[in-house]
Amino acid sequence: KNEVEQSPQNLTAQEGEFITINCSYSVGISALHWLQQHPGGGIVSLFMLSSGKKKHGRLIATINIQEKHSSLHITASHPRDSAVYICAALSNFGNEKLTFGTGTRLTIIP
Amino acid sequence: SAVISQKPSRDICQRGTSLTIQCQVDSQVTMMFWYRQQPGQSLTLIATANQGSEATYESGFVIDKFPISRPNLTFSTLTVSNMSPEDSSIYLCSVGRGQGIYEQYFGPGTRLTVT
Numbered sequence: 001k002n003e004v005e006q007s008p009q010n011l012t013a014q015e016g017e018f019i020t021i022n023c024s025y026s027v028g029i030s031a032l033h034w035l036q037q038h039p040g041g042g043i044v045s046l047f048m049l050s051s052g053k054k055k056h057g058r059l060i061a062t063i064n065i066q067e068k069h070s071s072l073h074i075t076a077s078h079p080r081d082s083a084v085y086i087c088a089a090l091s092n093f094g095n096e097k098l099t100f101g102t103g104t105r106l107t108i109i110p
Numbered sequence: 111s112a113v114i115s116q117k118p119s120r121d122i123c124q125r126g127t128s129l130t131i132q133c134q135v136d137s138q139v140t141m142m143f144w145y146r147q148q149p150g151q152s153l154t155l156i157a158t159a160n161q162g163s164e165a166t167y168e169s170g171f172v173i174d175k176f177p178i179s180r181p182n183l184t185f186s187t188l189t190v191s192n193m194s195p196e197d198s199s200i201y202l203c204s205v206g207r208g209q210g211i212y213e214q215y216f217g218p219g220t221r222l223t224v225t
Contacts, residue, residue: 033214041147041200042218086152090214098214100152 003027004089006101014109019074021104023087026068033088033098034061034072043086046072079108112137112205114217122223123193130189131220133203138183141206143214144176148199156201159186193224 047061063070088098113136165178
């Protein structure tokens, strides 16, 4: 069992739909990253959060430390949101290593 | 934030050759990381490169295969040596910044195909 698990693995939705991607982790963490990877391979860091909720534009990330669970939400989804979304847990053991989920491939259909 | 560039962005190489990937950051950073992402897989940490010291390699990765240089606080290189088709991957560098809870920024990646 991976230490960081994401669901769903693949998600296809119509433009405008509200999107939720889930991330569960089994290790102790000090923070969790949400990353976006476009087909070219480059990765953009969307959020880093250690508690509560963060919002940037149409993107919202939440984390529940007690439940070891985080969600990424996209409101009013658009075809340009199509990408792979990856959550990555930052260890709290002081070694500053990230453990990555396997990613969620999101496709938004016009 | 940190702006990271990588060269080359992609390459197609023959089996048995070597490729050096460059990573440049727009500001000084202490920690740089090199990752590999094999097709359909998530990212795997190859090594951590700190300026002025030898890189620290993760299990399954060795210096002879993936030598790393870190000559200063804004630059690092990763060489993929004696390549085989199994080395076909995206290679990404990233940098860490901050103390305690820190942020990590990723480069655009180098897409390598070995024929």
